Amino acid sequence: MKLTPEEQDMLNGKYGRATRKAMDIITTLGEIYGAERLVPVSSVQIAGVSYHNLGEEGLQFLSELAEDGQVRVLTTLNPAGMDLEEWQKHGISADFAKNQQRVVDAFERMGIITTCTCTPYLVGNLPHYGESVAWAESSAVCFANSIIGARTNREGGPSALAAALTGRTAEYGLHLDKNRMAQVKYEVTTDLEGTVDFGLLGQVIGERTKNAIPYITGISRATTDELKSLCASIATYGGVALFHMEGITPNRTTIPDRIETVTREDLEQARQKLDDADASIDFISIGCPHASIAEIATISRLLDGKRVSKGKTVWITTAKPTKDLAIKMGYYDKIEKAGAFLVSDACCAVAPLKGRFSGLMTDSAKACFYARGTNKFKTLIRSVEECIKEAIE
Ligand code: F3S
Numbered sequence: 001m002k003l004t005p006e007e008q009d010m011l012n013g014k015y016g017r018a019t020r021k022a023m024d025i026i027t028t029l030g031e032i033y034g035a036e037r038l039v040p041v042s043s044v045q046i047a048g049v050s051y052h053n054l055g056e057e058g059l060q061f062l063s064e065l066a067e068d069g070q071v072r073v074l075t076t077l078n079p080a081g082m083d084l085e086e087w088q089k090h091g092i093s094a095d096f097a098k099n100q101q102r103v104v105d106a107f108e109r110m111g112i113i114t115t116c117t118c119t120p121y122l123v124g125n126l127p128h129y130g131e132s133v134a135w136a137e138s139s140a141v142c143f144a145n146s147i148i149g150a151r152t153n154r155e156g157g158p159s160a161l162a163a164a165l166t167g168r169t170a171e172y173g174l175h176l177d178k179n180r181m182a183q184v185k186y187e188v189t190t191d192l193e194g195t196v197d198f199g200l201l202g203q204v205i206g207e208r209t210k211n212a213i214p215y216i217t218g219i220s221r222a223t224t225d226e227l228k229s230l231c232a233s234i235a236t237y238g239g240v241a242l243f244h245m246e247g248i249t250p251n252r253t254t255i256p257d258r259i260e261t262v263t264r265e266d267l268e269q270a271r272q273k274l275d276d277a278d279a280s281i282d283f284i285s286i287g288c289p290h291a292s293i294a295e296i297a298t299i300s301r302l303l304d305g306k307r308v309s310k311g312k313t314v315w316i317t318t319a320k321p322t323k324d325l326a327i328k329m330g331y332y333d334k335i336e337k338a339g340a341f342l343v344s345d346a347c348c349a350v351a352p353l354k355g356r357f358s359g360l361m362t363d364s365a366k367a368c369f370y371a372r373g374t375n376k377f378k379t380l381i382r383s384v385e386e387c388i389k390e391a392i393e
Pocket of ligand 1: 079139232288317347349370
C-alpha cells in the first residue's frame with residue numbers, strides 16, 4: 001500500500017504513540033482488504049461508547065490512546081449508557097455513572113466532541129455528497145452512504161477511533177465506485193407511512209438481502225425520520241450499509257436484473273415477528289435512532305396535559321443539542337411534566353436496563369431487535385401515537 005510521507009511519519013511514530021498505533025490499525029486493515037492507498041476522512045463517528053459494552057478492558061485501551069492522542073478531524077460519539085447530566089433520575093447507579101464518565105472523559109481528552117448520538121447528521125456532523133468519512137454506528141453508516149451519498153465502510157469502534165487520530169481510512173469497500181452498485185431490485189407494492197412502516201420495510205429487505213446492496217422502487221415520498229428508521233432496521237436485520245431508492249436517494253447505480261417484491265402482507269408478517277402476544281408493557285421507548293426535534297415536538301403535543309400511568313416508564317431518547325432545543329421550545333417541560341423522560345446521550349439498547357422491565361413498546365424495529373436479544377424484553381411495535389396512548393392509559 002502506498003503511503004504519503006506524512007502517513008509514513010505517523011506509522012514511524014513521529015506524531016506520538018497513539019497516532020502510531022492508530023496508523024498501524026488503519027494500514028493493517030488496508031492490507032487485509034487489499035487497499036492501494038489511504039484517503040482523508042472529513043469526519044468520524046465512534047461506536048462502543050457505553051461502559052456497559054466497553055467494560056474495563058475497553059476503557060484501558062481508550063485511556064492509553066488518550067495519553068498523547070488527539071483527533072485530526074471532526075469526531076462525535078455514539079450513545080453512551082446514560083444521560084450524562086440527568087442519569088440519576090433515570091435509575092442509573094452511581095457506580096455505572098462514574099465509570100461511564102471515565103469513558104467519556106477519555107474521549108474528551110482526545111479532542112472528541114462528547115455529544116453521544118447515533119444521528120450525528122442531525123446535530124452538526126453532516127458530510128456532503130461524495131465525501132469520505134469513517135463512521136461506526138450501523139444506522140448512521142447506512143444513512144451517510146444512502147441518503148447523503150457520503151462514503152463510509154461500517155467501521156468498528158477501534159478502526160473509527162484510529163481514523164479520527166490519523167484523519168485517514170483505507171480506500172476499500174464502499175469508498176470505491178465499483179462496490180456501490182445495486183445488486184437486487186426490491187419493488188415495493190404498497191404505500192408506506194410513518195416510522196413503523198419504514199422500519200418494517202428495512203426488516204423485510206434486510207432479512208432477505210443480507211449484505212447485498214438493494215435498489216428499492218415504488219416509494220414516492222419519504223421523510224428524514226422515516227428514512228432514518230429504514231436505515232436502522234435494514235442495517236440491523238441485514239448487513240446493509242448502502243441502499244438506493246429510486247427518486248429519493250442521490251447515488252448513481254446500475255439497475256440490477258434480479259427483482260423481488262415487497263407487499264403489505266410481507267410487512268404484516270414482519271410486524272407479527274416483533275409482536276409478542278403476551279407482552280406486558282412497562283417500558284415505552286421512542287427515539288431509535290435518536291429522535292429529531294420534529295418527532296419530539298409531536299410527542300410533547302401528545303403528552304401535553306396528560307400523565308404517564310403508574311407502573312410505566314417512558315424514555316424519549318435524543319441527542320443533547322436536540323434536547324437543549326427541546327428545552328428552549330418548552331417541549332421538555334411538557335414531556336417531563338407528564339412523567340416521561342427526555343433522555344439525551346443514551347438509548348434503550350446500550351443503557352444498563354436488563355432486568356428492569358419486562359415489555360417494551362416502541363415504533364422502532366431496531367429497538368425491538370436489541371430489546372429482545374440483549375435485554376430479553378418482550379416487544380410490541382406500534383406507531384408513536386399508539387405508544388403514547390399506551391403510556392397514558
Ligand atoms: Fe441509536 Fe441506540 Fe437505536 S444507538 S439506532 S438508539 S439502538
